[in-house]
Amino acid sequence: MTAATTIWRATVLTLFPDMFPGPLGMSLAGRALASGLWALEARDIRDSATDRHRSVDDTPAGGGPGMVLRADVLAAAIDAAEGTSDRTRDRPLLLMSPRGRPLSQARVKELAAGPGPLLVCGRFEGVDQRVIEARNLEEVSIGDYVLSGGEIAAMALIDACVRLLPGVMGKAESGAEESFSQGLLEYPQYTRPQTFQGMPIPDILLSGDHARVAAWRRAEAEALTQARRPDLWAARPDPTRTKNTTKG
Numbered sequence: 001m002t003a004a005t006t007i008w009r010a011t012v013l014t015l016f017p018d019m020f021p022g023p024l025g026m027s028l029a030g031r032a033l034a035s036g037l038w039a040l041e042a043r044d045i046r047d048s049a050t051d052r053h054r055s056v057d058d059t060p061a062g063g064g065p066g067m068v069l070r071a072d073v074l075a076a077a078i079d080a081a082e083g084t085s086d087r088t089r090d091r092p093l094l095l096m097s098p099r100g101r102p103l104s105q106a107r108v109k110e111l112a113a114g115p116g117p118l119l120v121c122g123r124f125e126g127v128d129q130r131v132i133e134a135r136n137l138e139e140v141s142i143g144d145y146v147l148s149g150g151e152i153a154a155m156a157l158i159d160a161c162v163r164l165l166p167g168v169m170g171k172a173e174s175g176a177e178e179s180f181s182q183g184l185l186e187y188p189q190y191t192r193p194q195t196f197q198g199m200p201i202p203d204i205l206l207s208g209d210h211a212r213v214a215a216w217r218r219a220e221a222e223a224l225t226q227a228r229r230p231d232l233w234a235a236r237p238d239p240t241r242t243k244n245t246t247k248g
């Protein structure tokens, strides 16, 4: 296989393809995109509409507000995207949705390690349930709040994956990622000036004692995680941890 056929690719099905690459065209992801470390394909769901009005949605069966994305149109859009993909059948098919399973760094890692997902961006009140079942779409949420569509959620997911792709991040940035992977929030960071509005940088960080710095950071990360994310703390992989009380 040549490099061109193995490149990690995100395919986005959306009613607003012009939103892409958007922020994914900038900074780390954007530079990696420009240098061919990954590929992005935004496809207009409306191109799969069959009637002369190019309609993609209709009123919900049983009544209620809003509009629902049609199963036939979305299925056709998915099939068309799959048909043109170079590595088709093993791609994860995701539907960005607030009722999905919460996205985790573990799932991001899996997605980054694969060929790259196809992401369906919902709009309106939702998507006809039958296409979710017929194409076995994995519903993914990026948090317990409701966006006006799946596009920003898809961008967040893609960004989280892209930074893990080989060659995208420098060594320094990879280290930070690893820390979160251990189930802890990041420790606090400081840089110049040495004193800001009367607040000095903690002495220990200027001590040059790498072991003490590492222990301090670890303790800070544990204290933050306990205070802010008891769910993460309880689910930590290391059961031999000791209770942390260094904060405050």
Ligand code: ADE
Pocket: 096, 097, 098, 122, 140, 141, 142, 143, 144, 145, 146, 147, 148, 149, 150, 153
């Ligand atoms: N679409 C609307 N809200 C969403 C959310 N929280 N996560 C993923 N997709 C969404």
